Amino acid sequence: MSTASEIFDRVKNEKRKFLLETEAKTVCAEYSIPVTRFKLAKSKADAVKFANEIGYPIVLKIVSPDIIHKSDVGGVIVGLKSAKDVQKSYKQIMQNVKRHNAKAKIVGVLIQEMAPSSTEVIVGAIKDPQFGPAIMFGLGGIFVEVLKDVTFRVAPITEQEAREMITEVRAYPLLKGYRNQPPADIDAIVKILLNASKLVMEHQEIKELDLNPIMVYEKGAKTVDARIILE
Numbered sequence: 001m002s003t004a005s006e007i008f009d010r011v012k013n014e015k016r017k018f019l020l021e022t023e024a025k026t027v028c029a030e031y032s033i034p035v036t037r038f039k040l041a042k043s044k045a046d047a048v049k050f051a052n053e054i055g056y057p058i059v060l061k062i063v064s065p066d067i068i069h070k071s072d073v074g075g076v077i078v079g080l081k082s083a084k085d086v087q088k089s090y091k092q093i094m095q096n097v098k099r100h101n102a103k104a105k106i107v108g109v110l111i112q113e114m115a116p117s118s119t120e121v122i123v124g125a126i127k128d129p130q131f132g133p134a135i136m137f138g139l140g141g142i143f144v145e146v147l148k149d150v151t152f153r154v155a156p157i158t159e160q161e162a163r164e165m166i167t168e169v170r171a172y173p174l175l176k177g178y179r180n181q182p183p184a185d186i187d188a189i190v191k192i193l194l195n196a197s198k199l200v201m202e203h204q205e206i207k208e209l210d211l212n213p214i215m216v217y218e219k220g221a222k223t224v225d226a227r228i229i230l231e
């Protein structure tokens with residue numbers, strides 16, 4: 001397994017602008033940001049073998065340096081329950097991607113643990129030419145896309161700032177729990193914010209970090225998709 005620094009060097013040497021999801025999640029794991037278990041399959045047989053190892057339900061995703069938005073090209077299939085499903089979807093993903101972009105270089109197919117759905121949050125970072133990296137927090141889906149209910153702090157952030165970020169978004173009451181929805185693990189989000197801050201401070205070549213979505217549970221959290229774009 002490569003270290004974060006080795007991954008950043010390789011991506012720069014290959015003149016790529018963004019990390020593959022496998023690379024981005026390996027970097028996150030090095031910074032103790034929890035991610036879904038994954039393995040990169042290079043063949044259909046590998047795909048089935050890895051799915052059996054990880055356990056069902058499974059998610060398949062295309063891994064290509066030419067595809068940054070995977071679901072836009074039919075490159076994400078979730079909720080696979082058997083080896084047969086995996087075989088069928090492996091073929092389907094390859095077909096979808098070829099149809100959208102025949103020239104895309106395919107590195108493989110990511111076999112991934114399916115995170116149970118829960119409250120979704122987003123942790124991100126954007127590098128400002130003047131102020132350097134800033135950390136972003138918000139709740140997922142419509143809260144960020146429609147309501148723009150997000151908050152920022154210049155990195156590095158303190159634990160107190162991380163806690164303020166979480167409580168100051170308008171959607172915060174949803175994290176405290178409602179009806180039969182249990183409260184979300186705020187400490188787990190705080191840790192992710194602090195670790196994301198550490199990551200972007202130690203790797204100034206990062207232009208954009210996007211952990212979206214992160215499923216937050218009563219205990220713990222899991223990053224489902226990680227994007228890292230370089231300067």
Ligand code: ADP
Nearest residue numbers: 036059068069070071076112113114115224225
């Ligand atoms: P994209 O490159 O299109 O952003 P994602 O990896 O975010 O691709 O996958 C698209 C959507 O599929 C996610 O927003 C999430 O809702 C769902 N998804 C992806 N991976 C998982 C997973 N491991 N567990 C549960 N849901 C997932």
Ligand code: MG
Nearest residue numbers: 212213225226
């Ligand atoms: Mg995504």
